[in-house]
Amino acid sequence: MQICQSQAELARHLERFERVAFVPTMGNLHRGHLSLVDIARERGDCVVTSIFVNRLQFGPNEDFDRYPRTFEADREGLERRGVDVLFAPDEQEMYPTPQVYRVQPPPLATELEGAFRPGFFDGVCTVVLKLFNLVQPDIAVFGKKDRQQLKIVRGMVQQFNMPIQIVAAETVRADDGLALSSRNGYLTADERKEAPRMYRTLRWIADEIAGGRTDYANLEVAGRAELARNGWSVDYVAVRHGLALRIPHPEGYDHPNLLIVLAAAKLGNTRLIDNVDVVPKHNED
Ligand code: PAF
Numbered sequence: 001m002q003i004c005q006s007q008a009e010l011a012r013h014l015e016r017f018e019r020v021a022f023v024p025t026m027g028n029l030h031r032g033h034l035s036l037v038d039i040a041r042e043r044g045d046c047v048v049t050s051i052f053v054n055r056l057q058f059g060p061n062e063d064f065d066r067y068p069r070t071f072e073a074d075r076e077g078l079e080r081r082g083v084d085v086l087f088a089p090d091e092q093e094m095y096p097t098p099q100v101y102r103v104q105p106p107p108l109a110t111e112l113e114g115a116f117r118p119g120f121f122d123g124v125c126t127v128v129l130k131l132f133n134l135v136q137p138d139i140a141v142f143g144k145k146d147r148q149q150l151k152i153v154r155g156m157v158q159q160f161n162m163p164i165q166i167v168a169a170e171t172v173r174a175d176d177g178l179a180l181s182s183r184n185g186y187l188t189a190d191e192r193k194e195a196p197r198m199y200r201t202l203r204w205i206a207d208e209i210a211g212g213r214t215d216y217a218n219l220e221v222a223g224r225a226e227l228a229r230n231g232w233s234v235d236y237v238a239v240r241h242g243l244a245l246r247i248p249h250p251e252g253y254d255h256p257n258l259l260i261v262l263a264a265a266k267l268g269n270t271r272l273i274d275n276v277d278v279v280p281k282h283n284e285d
Pocket of ligand 1: 025026052054057127128146149
């Protein structure tokens, strides 16, 4: 595996490949990330992974400084998984001057995650656009765990006519249902035991909808109450239409197959997010 820290090295190493499949990450890799790498492997003749903790997507009170940086372990994991090129730029390489030009994402970026993390998607889109320009991938793989990010990046690629196929990867879960996330490492032992409740709550709402309920607002309230009762500080529990994450029609006209349920909440100091399809569908989003 080639490790490239500069744009020039990266360009040199990518020259000879036909079909580049890219997995952007912020490091602290777990099985979820490695599953994205496997999907990239199936689709490209060269797999590029980036590790870059992107300051632009962290709010002033968020965990940029304490975000886990585990480069050596990440490097070994990627090498074992057969990644061809690891792009690991430092901040100076990515932002040699203050990044005053930014991508302005659509209104969806101010809802759900964006309502609680102002500027988050502008930071994500800006770095993803820069990474796409540097790597020039044919394919890029994003996890469904960050469902809103996946939608917004897909929309950016379409609207800016970028010739990149965005591939959605299923969320990888621990045996008890907790979605794998770099932030799980912050949980205390007791919080870790409690954490799968988010998935169970989402699944319960999804099953109620699959069973015919269309009173989405009541289900959202019940989901929030279930988490709050168990010590979570809830940002949102929301039923949305899977296609563009719009609010579903209150009369229940949307087919349950197309609905998803999303949540974000804090356990202690750790903010977790997750989402489920009402009817699980593999490799679609
Ligand atoms: O999902 C992430 O890890 C990040 O948001 C991404 C896409 C690597 C951009 O920094």
